[in-house]
Every structure is written in C-alpha cells, then in structure tokens.
Amino acid sequence: MSDTQTKLWTFPGGLHLPEHKDISTNQNIGNVFIPAKLVLPLQQHIGESSELLVKTGDTVLKGQLIAKANGYVSVPLHAPTSGTITSIEEQAVPHPSGLSATCITIETDQKDEWVDIDKPADYKIMDPSALRNRIREAGIVGLGGAGFPTFIKLNPGERTVIDELIINAAECEPYITCDDLLMREYASDVIQGIQIMQHALQAKRCIIGIEDNKQNAYLALQQAQKESNATTIEVTSIPTIYPTGGEKQLIKVLTGKESPSQGLPLDIGVVCQNVGTAVAISHALLNGKPLISRIVTVTGNGIKQPRNHEVLIGTPINELIEHCGGYDNNVQQLIMGGPMMGFNLLSDQVPVIKTTNCLLALNENDSSSAMPCIRCGACMDVCPVKLLPQQLYWHAYAKDFDKIQDYNLFDCIECGCCTYVCPSQIPLVQYYRFAKTEIWAQERDKIKSDHARERHEFRIERLELEKQEREERMRKKKAALQKNKQKADPKKDAIAEALARVKSKQKNSVVESKNTENLTKEQQQKIEEIDSRREKQSPALNKKNDNPNESDKNNLTE
Amino acid sequence: MLTAIITMCILAAIFGLVLGFIAIKFRIEGDPVVDKIDALLPQTQCGQCTYPGCRPYATAIAKGEADINQCPPGGEATIDALADLLGVDSKPLNPENGIEEDVKTVVIIDEEICIGCTLCIQACPVDAILGAAKQMHTIITDECTGCDLCIPPCPVECIYIVPIKDEVSTWKWPSPQAPQMSVKIQQKSAGAQ
Numbered sequence: 001m002s003d004t005q006t007k008l009w010t011f012p013g014g015l016h017l018p019e020h021k022d023i024s025t026n027q028n029i030g031n032v033f034i035p036a037k038l039v040l041p042l043q044q045h046i047g048e049s050s051e052l053l054v055k056t057g058d059t060v061l062k063g064q065l066i067a068k069a070n071g072y073v074s075v076p077l078h079a080p081t082s083g084t085i086t087s088i089e090e091q092a093v094p095h096p097s098g099l100s101a102t103c104i105t106i107e108t109d110q111k112d113e114w115v116d117i118d119k120p121a122d123y124k125i126m127d128p129s130a131l132r133n134r135i136r137e138a139g140i141v142g143l144g145g146a147g148f149p150t151f152i153k154l155n156p157g158e159r160t161v162i163d164e165l166i167i168n169a170a171e172c173e174p175y176i177t178c179d180d181l182l183m184r185e186y187a188s189d190v191i192q193g194i195q196i197m198q199h200a201l202q203a204k205r206c207i208i209g210i211e212d213n214k215q216n217a218y219l220a221l222q223q224a225q226k227e228s229n230a231t232t233i234e235v236t237s238i239p240t241i242y243p244t245g246g247e248k249q250l251i252k253v254l255t256g257k258e259s260p261s262q263g264l265p266l267d268i269g270v271v272c273q274n275v276g277t278a279v280a281i282s283h284a285l286l287n288g289k290p291l292i293s294r295i296v297t298v299t300g301n302g303i304k305q306p307r308n309h310e311v312l313i314g315t316p317i318n319e320l321i322e323h324c325g326g327y328d329n330n331v332q333q334l335i336m337g338g339p340m341m342g343f344n345l346l347s348d349q350v351p352v353i354k355t356t357n358c359l360l361a362l363n364e365n366d367s368s369s370a371m372p373c374i375r376c377g378a379c380m381d382v383c384p385v386k387l388l389p390q391q392l393y394w395h396a397y398a399k400d401f402d403k404i405q406d407y408n409l410f411d412c413i414e415c416g417c418c419t420y421v422c423p424s425q426i427p428l429v430q431y432y433r434f435a436k437t438e439i440w441a442q443e444r445d446k447i448k449s450d451h452a453r454e455r456h457e458f459r460i461e462r463l464e465l466e467k468q469e470r471e472e473r474m475r476k477k478k479a480a481l482q483k484n485k486q487k488a489d490p491k492k493d494a495i496a497e498a499l500a501r502v503k504s505k506q507k508n509s510v511v512e513s514k515n516t517e518n519l520t521k522e523q524q525q526k527i528e529e530i531d532s533r534r535e536k537q538s539p540a541l542n543k544k545n546d547n548p549n550e551s552d553k554n555n556l557t558e
Numbered sequence: 559m560l561t562a563i564i565t566m567c568i569l570a571a572i573f574g575l576v577l578g579f580i581a582i583k584f585r586i587e588g589d590p591v592v593d594k595i596d597a598l599l600p601q602t603q604c605g606q607c608t609y610p611g612c613r614p615y616a617t618a619i620a621k622g623e624a625d626i627n628q629c630p631p632g633g634e635a636t637i638d639a640l641a642d643l644l645g646v647d648s649k650p651l652n653p654e655n656g657i658e659e660d661v662k663t664v665v666i667i668d669e670e671i672c673i674g675c676t677l678c679i680q681a682c683p684v685d686a687i688l689g690a691a692k693q694m695h696t697i698i699t700d701e702c703t704g705c706d707l708c709i710p711p712c713p714v715e716c717i718y719i720v721p722i723k724d725e726v727s728t729w730k731w732p733s734p735q736a737p738q739m740s741v742k743i744q745q746k747s748a749g750a751q
Contacts (some may be wrong), residue, residue: 043726043727086653093726097726097730099725101725188620235711370735370736399733426734427734430734431733431734434731434732434734435735436731437730440728441728441730442635444728445600448601449599449600449601450601451602451701452603452684452703455685455701456603456612456683459683459684462685528655
C-alpha cells in the first residue's frame with residue numbers, strides 16, 4: 001500500500017526555510033551517558049504536576065516510580081537511573097520565564113541498576129482501556145514538544161470513531177533532526193508503536209507523514225513496514241513546507257480534513273501522534289521500560305560537535321553540551337526547541353525534560369529592534385491558519401483583549417511564519433503569546449473574583465443571620481423575663497393587698513368618736529377647737545393615735 | 559372619526575394589557591446594571607473606593623453617585639471595562655482612592671506573635687482568616703484577596719503583606735517593546751501625536 005502515491009492536499013501559507021539539518025545528521029545517535037546528578041521537575045507535561053512518592057535520602061533504582069499522576073490530566077515520573085535522592089526543592093526549570101519549580105535531584109551511582117520491570121504485554125489481547133493505563137503508567141507524553149499526556153489522546157470516547165491515526169514525522173522546523181535519526185535507527189519500533197496505538201484507538205488506517213527532505217528515514221520506515229507486513233500503515237512522503245509538522249496542517253495535507261476552529265482533530269475523527277511517542281509506547285509495552293530517556297538534537301553553529309544523543313530525562317543541559325564538546329567561543333544564545341517555535345533559555349543550568357527535542361546554540365543574535373508596521377500584508381500571506389496577523393498585532397499592542405479574540409487569537413499555532421517574513425521585524429508571535437497569557441490570567445482572575453464575591457456575600461449573609469439569631473435570643477430572653485414577672489405577681493399582690501388592708505385599717509382607725517350625739521353647740525365648738533389645735537400642733541400625733549377609744553376619752557375628758 | 563377613536567382606544571387597551579402582563583410575567587429581580595458592574599469589579603472588598611465593598615460601589619456607580627475611577631485594585635483595566643460597559647470616557651485612577659499596585663499581594667500572619675484577639679477575623683471581608691479567641695490565627699492564602707483590611711485592627715502588628723510569587727503555570731509573557739523608528743523621526747511623530 002505504501003507504494004501507491006496517496007493523494008495529498010495543501011494548507012494555506014507556509015514557508016520554505018533554510019533547513020540547517022545536515023549539521024546534526026552526519027553521525028548516528030549518541031549513546032546514553034550518566035551524569036553525576038539528574039534534576040527531575042515534577043511537571044514535565046501539560047496538566048497537573050505529578051505527586052511525590054519519595055523523600056530525601058531514599059535510594060532509587062532505574063525505572064522506579066518516584067512521582068505518581070495527580071488527577072486525570074497527569075502522568076507519573078520514573079527515576080532515569082539508580083542513585084540516591086539528595087534534595088527535593090525549587091530549582092530552575094527549562095521555561096521561557098526562567099522561574100523555578102519543585103524538582104527531585106538524584107545523585108547517580110553509575111550502576112544503572114534496573115528495578116523489576118513490567119512484563120512485556122501482549123497488546124493484541126489487551127482491552128484498549130488497559131492498554132491506555134499501561135501507557136499512562138509508563139509516563140508517556142507527546143514527545144513532539146507540547147507534552148500532552150498520550151493516554152488521553154488515545155481515548156477518543158466510546159462514541160467517536162477514529163478513521164485515521166496520523167503519525168507526525170514531518171519534523172518541519174529547521175535544525176531539529178531527532179525524529180529523523182530516530183526513524184532511521186528505530187524504524188521497527190515505530191511500526192510496533194503504531195500498531196499498539198491503532199489497537200488502543202481501534203483505528204483502521206494509519207498514515208505516517210514524512211517530509212521529503214528525510215529520504216533515509218522514509219526508506220527505513222518503508223522497509224520496516226514491509227517487513228512487519230503492516231498493511232494498514234501507509235508511509236507517505238510530503239512536500240517540505242514549514243509548518244507541515246503542525247498537527248492540524250499535517251492532517252490537512254494527508255487527509256484533506258480541516259480541524260474546526262479551537263477544536264481538536266478528534267472532532268473530525270483523527271488522532272495525531274508524534275513518531276517519538278510511538279517508539280516510547282513500543283518500549284513501554286514490549287520491553288516494559290517507562291519513559292526515562294529521549295533523543296535530543298544538540299545543534300547550531302554555537303556547538304562544537306553537533307549531534308543527536310539519547311539523553312536521560314533530568315540530565316543538566318550544561319553537562320549535555322559539555323558532552324558535545326562544549327560551546328563555540330562566539331555563542332550568543334541557547335534555544336530550547338527550534339528557531340521558529342522554541343524559546344531562549346536564560347540559563348543552561350536546567351535539566352532536559354520529556355519535551356526537550358532540541359537544544360540550539362547560535363552565534364548570531366537577532367537583536368534588531370522592531371520598526372513600525374507598514375501594512376504590507378506579508379504576514380497574512382504566510383499564515384497557515386488564515387488569520388490576520390496584522391490585526392492581531394494591533395489589538396495585542398492596544399491590549400484590546402476582547403477584540404483580539406474576535407480575530408481568533410486562540411487558533412494561532414505560534415509557528416512564527418509572520419515574524420519571519422515581517423519586513424519591520426516586529427516580534428509578532430511574542431505579541432500573541434503576551435495576549436494569550438494575559439487573557440488566561442484575566443480568566444483566572446475572574447474565577448478568583450467570582451469566588452471572592454461568593455465568599456463575601458456568604459459572609460454578609462452569615463453576619464445577618466447571626467444578628468437575627470442574637471436578636472431572636474434577646475427577644476426570647478425578654479419574653480421569659482416577662483413571664484417570670486407574671487409568675488411572681490401573686491406574691492406581690494398579696495403584699496400589696498396586705499398593705500392596702502393596713503392602710504384601710506389606718507383610715508378606719510379615725511372612726512367617729514362615740515358619745516358625740518346630742519352634744520351642745522358649746523361642746524361641739526370645743527371639740528372642733530381642740531381638734532384643730534391638735535392638728536396644728538402635730539399632724540404626726542394623729543398617726544400615733546392608734547387607739548381610737550383613748551383619743552375619744554381624751555377628747556371627752558378635755 | 560368615532561370609529562377611528564374607538565379603534566385606537568381598543569388597541570391602546572389591548573397593548574396596555576399585553577405590556578402589563580409582560581411586565582409582571584418577565585419581571586427582572588434586582589438591578590441588572592448593578593450586577594454587570596459588580597461582575598467587572600475585582601471583588602477584593604477592600605473599601606478603597608470609599609464604599610463598604612464592591613457591590614455597594616457598583617450600586618453607587620449605577621445610581622450615578624460614584625465615578626468609575628475609584629477602584630485601585632482593578633486599576634486601568636477595570637476602569638476601561640467600566641467605561642466600555644457604561645458608554646463613558648475612560649479616565650485615570652483617582653489618586654485619592656489609592657494607586658494601582660503592579661504586584662498582587664496577600665497577607666500572612668506571624669503566628670509566633672499573634673495573640674489570638676480575633677480582630678482581624680472580624681475585619682476580613684471574605685472569611686479568609688482562620689482562628690478562635692486566644693488561639694493562633696492563620697490566613698488561608700488561596701482565599702485572601704489582598705485587601706489589607708486586617709492590618710489596621712491588629713494590635714500586635716503581626717500581619718505582613720507579601721507579594722504573590724510568580725509560578726511557571728501563571729507566568730505571563732511580557733509585552734514586547736513597542737516598535738520604534740530612528741530617534742529623530744520618533745520625536746517628530748511623538749510631536750504629531
């Protein structure tokens with residue numbers, strides 16, 4: 001099947017770039033060397049960082065699990081060689097920011113002693129989900145550069161039917177040759193890995209897309225495909241145009257299908273995997289080896305002996321470069337990845353991670369300052385996604401992040417074609433990266449502020465509730481007091497009654513004197529006189545006058 | 559003439575009924591403008607706008623009592639968003655309310671010094687401080703909005719402002735340097751602008 005010329009499509013835009021690939025393809029892949037120490041960041045993939053399983057002082061064997069997957073979008077991490085864990089701390093990681101993250105440092109013992117490895121699995125009788133699990137446990141992520149956990153891409157969901165598995169062997173960026181050499185030397189592993197993935201996806205057809213500048217790799221794969229009699233796999237040579245190696249561009253070229261805007265290839269029944277990932281899967285399933293090393297291209301005119309090397313994950317980059325004869329004297333910059341999509345490393349004291357495909361040291365430094373946009377439209381002509389780079393630039397420049405999304409910023413694959421052709425040397429991609437991260441930050445802030453609002457509103461509600469409760473309690477207390485008062489009333493009444501009785505008795509005590517009837521006027525006058533005098537003399541006397549009879553007597557006697 | 563008047567009256571009655579029905583049936587609870595404004599505010603609940611929280615400020619803006627440039631934590635971005643929403647001109651932040659900080663901060667409590675007075679707990683607008691009377695307090699940094707309202711009430715000054723550390727996952731690409739012409743022309747164009 002591979003002999004038949006498959007129909008090819010094209011994608012818009014793109015560039016023919018100087019390749020610079022022959023610098024590093026003269027020699028075969030250099031063997032693994034064990035550096036004195038390995039530094040393993042817990043996060044080497046897209047998603048949640050792995051969860052630590054070891055502590056300082058532990059001895060580990062090669063292939064031993066040292067960090068497990070944390071959540072769904074995560075993979076475990078294995079010790080690349082045997083040794084002792086000397087520290088678990090923040091260290092600089094290969095990232096454009098130059099920031100630090102938690103890393104495990106292993107002091108190697110040079111014995112390279114394997115842990116008991118998993119038995120080779122017969123994938124043909126395995127359930128696809130068990131197969132995916134096995135791939136996950138081996139810590140395999142996309143080795144093309146993005147580092148997305150492979151097992152997720154191999155899980156299309158029950159309803160989705162995968163028509164084609166596309167293997168990305170285009171390697172379209174200048175300088176990078178690690179996949180080229182990998183295909184030449186591990187062709188049969190590539191085919192085996194693909195067959196495993198086909199089984200996991202239940203995909204009937206697989207197309208390997210290789211750019212026509214890698215003739216040796218193409219022939220090697222064809223040979224391997226014939227030998228293994230894998231009739232469902234097609235090895236296809238495609239024209240060398242940058243960025244054919246972009247996932248969506250490659251799918252378009254090989255199948256004519258276009259991935260939806262901001263969608264996944266999965267939406268059109270296609271899964272795309274890197275050729276290096278295929279080899280890692282084959283090693284994991286057939287040899288039981290987890291992902292502990294990868295092939296890295298060390299190249300550029302700033303390197304004395306450019307070559308591809310198989311490198312243990314965690315190898316410090318400065319040691320790897322030392323291993324390649326060191327830097328040229330005039331070296332200006334060190335890039336991780338290719339010249340188009342890679343990023344400048346701020347230091348070479350960082351480790352190789354699972355996604356490090358290339359280290360590019362260059363003697364020249366493009367420090368030319370940008371000039372104003374002249375609206376030539378060259379960027380638009382080369383954009384492989386048919387975006388309007390100029391419009392995106394204006395809106396990114398003005399920080400108008402709503403508008404820039406109207407121009408489909410998030411469909412930009414950051415291939416760098418627009419920056420490459422810009423006659424004003426405007427760093428366009430850097431503007432898009434700035435806008436993207438800024439928008440993500442805004443989204444994070446929005447989530448955080450919504451959360452804060454919720455908490456604030458809840459607090460207000462809680463305080464209101466507490467206030468109400470307190471008022472309710474006070475009201476109840478008052479009511480209870482009132483009730484108690486009412487209960488106490490009979491006693492008080494009794495007292496009051498008694499008091500009233502006494503008072504009335506007192507009043508009654510001033511009873512009318514006896515023998516006052518039939519008094520003469522004279523006598524009556526006398527009595528009144530005495531009474532008035534007595535009252536004048538002392539009103540208290542009246543009160544003392546308890547005995548009415550006596551007073552009567554007195555009255556009378558007087 | 560009479561027919562026309564009657565027709566108009568009947569139509570007016572019908573439309574009146576329809577509108578009345580809609581007004582009851584599709585009644586909107588609360589003020590949607592306040593909600594929209596509130597959604598743009600940073601929810602630090604810091605009170606630097608002179609209102610006791612973001613929602614009261616949003617209400618004041620909706621009523622026209624407050625200006626849109628009184629929110630220092632939101633800064634320029636929030637002012638622009640508010641201006642966009644309300645159809646008014648953007649303006650610089652009112653310096654009376656404070657200045658926009660470049661680095662976002664949270665607070666931490668020095669637990670050695672804390673005496674457990676609970677004053678900061680009462681001040682925190684988002685319940686981000688954990689503790690009890692005469693027990694050491696601590697800040698749930700993930701919930702802290704950086705409003706710094708807990709700092710003034712602390713009697714032993716054990717609360718410190720610390721900047722939020724940049725992490726790989728939250729790092730932002732810097733904005734590239736603006737394109738420049740040669741110095742001479744640049745001065746000219748600057749003058750023209």
